[in-house]
Amino acid sequence: MNSIYEAYQSLSILERMLAFLVLAPFVGGLLAGIDRKLSARLQGRYGPPVRQPFYDVLKLLRKERIVVNKFQDFNIVLLFFFTVFSGALFFAGANLLLTIFSLALAGTFFILGGFSVGSPYNHLGAERELIQMVSYEPMVILMAVGMYQVAGTFKVADLVLQQKPLILYLPGVFAGFLYILTIKFRKSPFDLSMSHHAHQEIVRGMTTEFSGPALALIEVTHWYENVLLLGMVYLFFGFNPWVALVVTVATFLFEIFIDMNYARVKWQLTLASSWLFTAVAGVSNIIVLNFMK
């Protein structure tokens, strides 16, 4: 069991980052393909082949590039860069807080990209994405705070090697994180800004005015982000790699299941319920931990 961690520790930081950079799109793309296939089967259809997201991205890279202004695609490049940077930091074992802030910056550039074009659909999608970010950011930061309270460190490399199971000390934080994970994965009921399954929700929302290579880059960035988020779920169960892997896969399947079962809600309900859940589950867990020390 510990041989996985020994192999991981034998790699230098640069090698770990490189491994993430190269392997994550394949894992993320396969996850997206499994998502579409499973969703189709749950709906009684056959669904596309599992490698469909790769075909989509390769096709999009061959399309003509149409831009409205010169700034919009630069936002997507920055989104890609900061998301990959967050993921590389996380899997190299660096500071968890820096990872979270870098991810928030990436999201900000995505929103800027949405606002950079004059289309009202883009603006609506970008406003909804802003509200989504406001809904989930408190819980993500509380997760880092909770882990610091239990382990005394923000470093991912130390957190994953903790002997005491983080999940036993942070059940509320984990529950809250699971709740907002639906928003981060862009799944129903919280897929307000650009839905993967509802193909015409405000005409593709924030990504309406992006075509060809920019759209391919957005898709690949989502793959990196999904791998990073599942890595954060893994961190809660880091004391046992096999349990952690099983729980990570189960979380992903759980998100697909929730996606299939619930219809999209309005932004008021997204914001209110996320904050309520954060307060009840997350904050109370932190307070209890504080008194336990």
Next chain:
Amino acid sequence: MGWFRRSPWVLHYNATSCNGCDTEVIVSLTPLYDLERFGIINTGNPKHADILLATGSVNEKSVQVLKNLYEQMPNPKVVVAVGICATSGCVFQDCYNVQGGVDKVLPVDVYVPGCAARPESIIDGVLKACDILEEKYAQRKKSSIGSQP
């Protein structure tokens, strides 16, 4: 390499159709016919689409809209005229209010006859359009390579 054949994204526009062909297009996405197993997504956004499915025999106001949608689609792109109204105007051919088919407005690549066009015919037409997409892409690549110094 055939990526357009494996992932064609469709934009569906109704230019004064009676909605019969439109219903059949939407029905193709339901579990009985399931277009998504070919990787086809019905996107409502011309900037994301490869194939424009046009139904109906095009009146005056639709002319501007069709041209607008067609120009927004990035190359390579294909137009499929779905239904006999979009192909030639059918019984409305000589009417004063319609143009008489989509090919009076846009360059149509695939014609799918029928009233209403059956989902199997529509799927056949879309798959034929995918092959034409591949040819157009190959032509664009050849011409762009040829024009480089």
